[in-house]
Amino acid sequence: MSWHPKIPLHVFVFLVPGVLIYTIFSAWPLIDTLLLSLYEQDDSGARHFVGLANYNILLFDNEWSNGFWNAMWNNLKFFVIHMLVQNPISLLIAALVSNRMLKGANTYRTLIFFPTLLSVVIVGFIWQLILNPLWGVSETLLGYIGLDDYFDAWLGMEPTALITIALISVWQFVGIPLMLIYTALLGIPDELSDAAYVDGASPRRIFWKIKLPLILPTLGLVSILTFIGNFNAFDLIYSIKGGLAGPNFSTDILGTFFYRTFFGFQSSLGSPTMGATVAAMMFFVILVAVMIYFYLVQRKLQRYQL
């Protein structure tokens, strides 16, 4: 061969479709959003470049920043509740259903995964009915076990609304980390637990000392997926609480905050440029968290050859 390039031409030919689709539908919209956040739109619809002024307003102008930081703080709580409730529960259930002795494991798995298949709108609607203090069934159900005194209009009260919605979200999505962890647990050869059992370890010790360390990378992955999912969340809160994320913005997270900013809500007008600024902030928060996670955590979690 006389002509011998370092990278053959056909490599680029094969790359073109993927790069093209990714650019048009993913990379360009993102870049466009980031660019838009650097402009201001006046009443006539004309846009002027204003640099980082929008960010300045969002983060430091009280009129905007109170709402933004409230949403940020709520979102963090939303995430923490998922980390503390959803992931430990899925780990526990995964450990239980991966037990060879358990009969009907497939049925449990399917049932627990089932709510994930439901539409968020339906889930929001159903739970709103269940928890309704006037005609909901929860007070009656709690009454059967003598706990009706503890019932309250949880969705309507500032201190509990966000927690309640987060728990509804946990109920719906607990199946996804469950599946990931379950698969990881199944990937651990039976002979390993057999060997540990012969070594005299109790099932609990086998779980903590053998199985858990081997699925740590999956737990890491589950955590970061939860973070990304929670900081992009919007639909459940919107379907239960609407765009105002009441009561008194106590369930407002970045997704709903962005929605009101971009599209406007009720009497307030939307602002594409400020909306883009909020969207960009959401992007940066997730980006930074994922980067920190990958550099500090994932690199240290070794996947072991099983």
Next chain:
Amino acid sequence: MASVSLKNIHKSFGKIEVIKDVSLEIESGEFVVFVGPSGCGKSTLLRLICGLEEITSGVLEIGNENVTSLSPRQRGIAMVFQSYALYPHMTVYKNMAFGLKTAGEDKSKIDQKIRDAAKVLQLDQLLNRRPAELSGGQRQRVAIGRAIVREPRVFLFDEPLSNLDASLRIQMRIEISRLHESLDCTTIYVTHDQVEAMTLADKIVVLSEGKVEQVGTPMSLYNEPANLFVAKFIGAPAMNLIQAHTKAPLEDNEPRYINAEISGKSVRLPCLSYNYKDNQNLTVGIRPEHINILGEDQKTQILEEDLQLPVVIDLVERLGDVSYLYIHMEDGTPVVVTVSGQSKLNIDKKINLHIPATKIHLFNESGERIM
């Protein structure tokens, strides 16, 4: 070190009975090999002794103590798994320490035991490595080391060499043999490889379909297989089996002989006392190395009752030290003959086989040995 005794052990998975009434005595310090084709229940039997599976019925005793319902740790056994089952996230040292730590032993004591075992198994340099950084043979040694430090009463090995390549397998076989010699610990070893069984065992247990076919020293199994199954299973190349059927006894018939017919030829076969009727099926077994080729070996002495069969050579395999002749008889029965040295015989050559009567194994219709 302890004796192991199995009394009428049964094991069923649901309705399927996989171990059918196995009784076995294993003496203290003995090296016993369970051998059999895949699916014969040998691994299940080992897992029953280990305590990884529950015994459906029967009694298991280790050191004259009933351990049927005890956990593996209480039974005082250690097991080496086929895949080694090393904990991937732990170093060699921690792998070996895990069982001892679980038992709550003293740290300095654990350290001493691991150093000692590591020295015996030449693992000193590898203690800080993880299993992924070890070769197959090294992993095997770690798995053995993990068993040794526990100082078990009985060692169990579940096909430990089947994941190694051929040369390493021979090397590890010798190491295991040497280790057993020095530790003098009761060992039960499962394999499907009869060469491993023959070379390692004090006593071989041949299993088939959940039942014990025969128990004995390697040579007794080879020389006097109790039935057709053992005859076929022990020895490579396998024993030749030739179909025959009985003919009515003659007036002058001696009780030590059976009149029979092999591919249309009348023969007299030596036999232990056996009441036989006309036209019963028999199987004549003869090991490949016991067949002579007439005209090739001058020293062959032919006795009256020896068999002589005309055959044709299908294939010759020359391994250098021995040659295998693949042959078919007139009725199509395949026969293998081992000849020492490099045979000069060629394909399609017609030869006469000489089968010495003293070397014949004879099996009756139900496959039991009658000679």
